[in-house]
Amino acid sequence: MLLKRIKSPILRYSILSIAAGIVLLLLFILSIYWGTWGKIPNKEELSDFQYQRASEVYTIDSVLIGKFYLYDRQPIAFESIPQHVLDALVAIEDERFYEHSGIDYQSLGRVAIKTVLMQDQSSGGGSTLTQQLAKNLYPRRDRKVSNIAVDKIKEMFIASRLEDIFSKDEILTHYLNTVSFGDNTFGIESASLKFFNKRAQDLTVEEAATLVGMLKATYGYNPRIFPEKSLSRRNLVLLSMANNDLISVEKKDSLIDIPITLDYREYDNNDGLAPYFREEVRKKMQKWSLEQGEEGNEHNIYTDGLKIYTTLDYNMQFWAEAAMREHMASLQEQFEKSYGKNAPWLSNTKLINKIVRASSVYKKFKAQNLNDAQIMDSLKTKRTMALTDWEGEKTVEASSYDSIVHYMKFLNTGSLAIDPQTGAVKTWIGGVDFEHFKYDHVAQSKRQVGSTFKPIVYTAALETGIAPCTYWSAEEVEYENLKNWSPGNSGDEDEAYLNYSMEQALSNSVNTVTVKVLEKTGLTNVITMAKNMGVFTELPEEPSIALGTGELYLNELAGVYATYLNDGKAVLPYLIERITDKKDSLLTEFEPKRAKTPAFSEKTRQIMLEMMKSTVNMGTASRLRTSYKLKNDIAGKTGTTQNNKDAWFVALTPKMVHVTWVGLENHEIGFRSTALGQGANAALPMFAKFMQELNRHPSYDTITKAHFKKPNPEIIRLMDCDPVKRDGFFKRLFTNPDKKKKREFRRKDSDG
The missing domain is CATH 1.10.3810.10 (Biosynthetic peptidoglycan transglycosylase-like)
Incomplete structure (x- = not known):
């Protein structure tokens, strides 16, 4: 009735339009409320929502x-x-x-x-x-x-x-x-x-x-x-x-007036402290989560806000990474300089193409059914990209082919420090750069261990009753029943006239003696000892294992050496102490995994420790004393594999086992010379620089100032002999050092 009194049709139409609009708006709002445009959560759902929480690693x-x-x-x-x-x-x-x-x-x-x-x-x-x-x-x-x-x-x-x-x-x-x-x-x-x-x-x-x-x-x-x-x-x-x-x-x-001062921390997989360690923790957590799920306890490491407390020591890891960067940057420069223009990454086209064809980018193109010529053409197309070296990241015009060649020349490393009594990991370096080299040389890589295997041989020998003051000729032998295998030494020709005590032979890493010690001990006895000491990798049943031709994981080797500090009992390195939920309620704790029985006697343990002290004090690792001036109680063993492919150093202190490996991702490239690629030069400095830094901090005195227990008087008596005996005049007169002695390798009955 009110609208009829309004004489203006325009006004009447306007009012009707507004009213219709209001009604439509109300209907639109009601349709949303009723869920026509999608359900609106009710109060019960809103009061019970759950956050997706990041899990934290400490x-x-x-x-x-x-x-x-x-x-x-x-x-x-x-x-x-x-x-x-x-x-x-x-x-x-x-x-x-x-x-x-x-x-x-x-x-x-x-x-x-x-x-x-x-x-x-x-x-x-x-x-x-x-x-x-x-x-x-x-x-x-x-x-x-x-x-x-x-x-x-x-x-x-x-x-x-x-x-x-x-x-x-x-x-x-x-x-x-x-x-x-x-x-x-x-x-x-x-x-x-x-x-x-x-x-x-x-x-x-x-x-x-x-x-x-x-x-x-x-x-x-x-x-x-x-x-x-x-x-x-x-x-x-x-x-x-x-x-x-x-x-x-x-x-x-x-x-x-106060400027903005950031302390930016990117919690990114590629960046930050201990990226290889964090990735291994992630893998362990995924395995744990799966096992929990099978038991009916669901845990999602990406959304449940778990707190993962690890064994890693923050400062030790920081200093270990700093030592690694300092040493590897210098070593890389020396490595490239040693090859000069004849470097395999510059001149060996066959090797380069082999590595390119093994790359993920090549395989990606191959999956698209492109032929080799098409793939190589695509890989050699240049574009703007960033290439990294030890001086930093540089933006250059390069191709994927160029990038692969650039990174194939880089030395890599693996380094681990553990508590020898428990196996708790204190530092973990899986490589030089997680962003470009994802392969972890602590947990994923098996490499020949070289002379770091020799202590296992000597340990087995002592356990079979061979006295530490037994003398062994350093003369080179050609073993006719081993395809004329003839292990040699890197010393001078005069070694053919020398006879070494076990301590002197081990501390100076004499190859010829080690093979003879294995021969006398028995190959089977050595392999059994290795397993008892924590080697879980299958070893080749060949005498060459005396010189470390067997391939082991770095963390495996660390657990083996812990036996010398842990009453002869092997340990398995572990990374996680405990896991709690978002409310800090304990979900699980991880106990150290240690062997229940010793692999060898206390007598053997003390003798071996004295031998490896000699390696540091006067043997192949003596530069710890002479060049790096370390006065800590340290025992150890260097290692270098054939053709200088792998450099190793294992350091033992009363409270720590530290293992370092240095080499290249590609097994076909090694160091140009033994002087550069030997364990004492390529691997030992990482430990030395790390230990120097630890010594500067009193809060780590429990590690740096710890002392080995003095050996029993009986041990001192058993090892009280001249380190070297020289052949007599007439034997030297009738021995030609240039002519190898030939004979068969004598296997014990138990060796098969």
């Missing part, structure tokens, strides 16, 4: 060194969030947060009038923190403009329900635990650790303002990428805090 001294996650998030309680973080957030994002009930109608009116009608983009948005929390919990799946209205209204309904369920403090906590700070980092705790290397509870006011300021545009206000824009945004947050009486004007003015 060192033995509780330093966070890595995370496993789909989303880098570590939720924290309200009590762990400083008040100035909350103040900064409310001041810049939602001034009336404590006044509205999830929807700020005053802000919506401002947006409608200024932003929509007046086109004033500076008026800001109308979303409350509660609405933003709703968006964090239920991210928008469709970015089309047509769905924005639906998403906005959904978020209003969710926000209203959130306000009914949670207190204001709880809403702020949930928001700060879910909001993205860019770079796949979620939550204030993870952001604080990433940008300032501290917990959120330790953030200063200006640091809190920096992080909160990022929320408007996580990339554009990233302080690492755009420091000036981030500083300007931070100061705007501080101004908003002052305008809302959350800090004084004087404090705001003082804070504005």
Whole structure:
């Protein structure tokens, strides 16, 4: 009736249109509420949501060194969030947060009038923190403009329900635990650790303002990428805090003058401390998770927020990596210089193409059914790329072919330090650069161990009753029943007239003597001893194992040498101490895996330790004393394989076993000379530099100042003999050092 009184048809039509629009709008809103555009979570679902939490990896001294996650998030309680973080957030994002009930109608009116009608983009948005929390919990799946209205209204309904369920403090906590700070980092705790290397509870006011300021545009206000824009945004947050009486004007003015100082930590698989170790921990955790799942205890290492406490020592690992970088950079330079223009990566086309064809990029093209010529053509197409060497990363014009050739020349390494009593890993270096060389030379690589196998031979010999003062001729022998195999020494010709005690032969790594010791002991006895000492790899039943032709894992070798410090009992290196859930409740603990019975007698253990002390004090590892001036109690053994392919050094201190390997990924390339590639030169310095650093820190005196127990008087008596005896005049007269003695290798009956 009222419309009939309005004579103007235009006005009447306008009113009808507005009324129809309102009805349609109400129906549209109701359709969203009823779930026509997708279900809206009810209060029960909202009150029971679960965060996806990153699992954290800690060192033995509780330093966070890595995370496993789909989303880098570590939720924290309200009590762990400083008040100035909350103040900064409310001041810049939602001034009336404590006044509205999830929807700020005053802000919506401002947006409608200024932003929509007046086109004033500076008026800001109308979303409350509660609405933003709703968006964090239920991210928008469709970015089309047509769905924005639906998403906005959904978020209003969710926000209203959130306000009914949670207190204001709880809403702020949930928001700060879910909001993205860019770079796949979620939550204030993870952001604080990433940008300032501290917990959120330790953030200063200006640091809190920096992080909160990022929320408007996580990339554009990233302080690492755009420091000036981030500083300007931070100061705007501080101004908003002052305008809302959350800090004084004087404090705001003082804070504005403080520069942004980051301590950025990227918890990335390729970067940071101990990347090879962290990857091995991840593999162990996946195996553990699978075993738990089979028992009905589901644990997801990427989403459950587990805390993994490892055996690694943060400082020791840091110093070990620093020693590795210093030594390997210098060694690489010497290595390339030794080959000069005749380097295999420059001139050996056959080898280069073999390595290229074994590469993953070649195999990828091969899977696309391209022929060799097509693949090589693609691989040699140049483009802008980054190539890394010890001087850093360089941007160059190069091809995939060039990249493969560039990296094939790099020396690599594996290094491990363990507690000999438990097997707990203290340092772990799987290679020189995890980003470019993923292959772990501690846990994945088996290489010939060279002379580091010799102590096993001598240990077996002592156990069979051979006295340590037994003398052995260093004369070279050609074994006719071993395809005329003729192991030689690297010493001078005069060695043919010398006879060595076992101590002297081992400490100077005399090959000819070691083979004779194995022959006398029996191959079967040596292999059995190796297994009892912790060798789990199948060894070749050939006399050449005396010189280390068998291939072992580096961590396997470390466990073997631990027997000399652990009452003759082998240990298995382990990485994880315990695992807790997100609430710090213990899920499991890992016990050291040690042999129950000794592999050899205490008498043999003491003799072997004295022999390996001689290796350091006067033998092949003596540069520890002469060049590096180390005065610690150290025993050890160097090792170099045939054609200088592998360099080894094993160091024993009373509280540590340290093993180092150096070589190339490709077995076909070795060091140009023994002087450069021997274990004493290529591997030993990594331990030496690491030990020098440990000596500088009194907090590690328990390791560096530990002493070996004095051997029993009987041991001293048994080893009291001249190290070398020279053949008599007439024997020397009738011995031709240039003519090899020929005979058959005498196998014991038990050897088969």
